[in-house]
Amino acid sequence: MKSDMEKILESDLLERYLIGTTSPEENIYTEDCISRYPEVKRKYTELEEDLENYTRSFAKPAPEKVKRNVIHAIRRKKRSVPRFANMAAVIAAVFCTSTIVLLYQNKLLLQKNGSVNEEIAALKSDILNTNSKLDDVKNQFLILNNPKTRKYILQGNRRAKNLKTVAYIDPVEKLSMINVVSLPELPEEQVFQMWAEVNGEMISLGILENTQNKLLSIPFKEEAKSYNITIEPKGGNINATEENTVASIYLR
Incomplete structure (x- = not known):
């Protein structure tokens, strides 16, 4: 019987926990495994780093139009308090939109990664089945062609x-x-x-x-x-x- 550590490492539970698609029960189970097993914690840390690196790879400078709108909004306001308030609001909106887009892209990437892992597992199973059939054919040849059989x-x-x-x-x-x-x-x-x-x-x-x-x-x-x-x-x-x-x- 597989241990909790083996089960969680062979599943996509860590990936789904990282992007927030797990149930409350799965959250409790995952967090318990992360705290109990160093191997699971190490794997989770690697996934966090991969996600962060992937997010950075998609980071882009704000479009020129957005920059112009921010500058224009600043210049329209003469008062310092409203000016900074509007600037913060615009920047926050741009950042929020960018964050949502990146998180969605990350979610799609992890889902795709889960599908790839499933395909790899299916391929490994096919290879094992094929090797087993080849072994059977080899054994049949040996047993039928050996005069001492x-x-x-x-x-x-x-x-x-x-x-x-x-x-x-x-x-x-x-x-x-x-x-x-x-x-x-x-x-x-x-x-x-x-x-x-x-x-x-x-x-x-x-x-x-x-x-x-x-x-x-x-x-x-x-x-x-x-x-x-x-x-x-x-x-x-x-x-x-x-x-x-x-x-x-x-x-x-």
């Missing part, structure tokens, strides 16, 4: 006559794969689960699904004495229900 056919008993699976064991590369050729229909609340017998104990190798003759990786068990398939409750079981065994084969 052993092939075991598991066929169902009278309780699952149409069950047929083929297991491939490569003791050299320590790879195990299974090809589910056919599986009979089971009630919705039941599944087929595969087990390896290791030192007299049944170790789960996962739930079987009808994958239409596709090779799937299963955990390699070096000391396995047999492979077994049982009928278990939906979601699988921690311990094998041996009286519900529908297929078994002893390994050479």
Whole structure:
């Protein structure tokens, strides 16, 4: 389970807190994390500096027209107090408008940054999925082309006559794969689960699904004495229900 520090650093909560788009509950949570975790405080400080630098990069001199209007307003007033009051009002209005524009631009930038981060996360996920598929293809090539690979056919008993699976064991590369050729229909609340017998104990190798003759990786068990398939409750079981065994084969 991820800690609060990991959660807040991997989310966009600090960015949203900085631009004021968080809820009161999120504000309390964020401020608590900033005070408790130096890493979070450091990240928040970096974001503040980035925002300040970005704001400065957009700072521009006041337009000439605005300058002329300010000077004109000063010259029209002869009294010192009203003159300075008007000048302050004009400057304040210009500053306020500029600040609002910059804050809006900053908000858009941070929102865009959040979208970019989401795209990067999605891209990383795609890369991991692609690498996983490449590993599966590589393992399939190794296991099918190794002359020392052993092939075991598991066929169902009278309780699952149409069950047929083929297991491939490569003791050299320590790879195990299974090809589910056919599986009979089971009630919705039941599944087929595969087990390896290791030192007299049944170790789960996962739930079987009808994958239409596709090779799937299963955990390699070096000391396995047999492979077994049982009928278990939906979601699988921690311990094998041996009286519900529908297929078994002893390994050479």
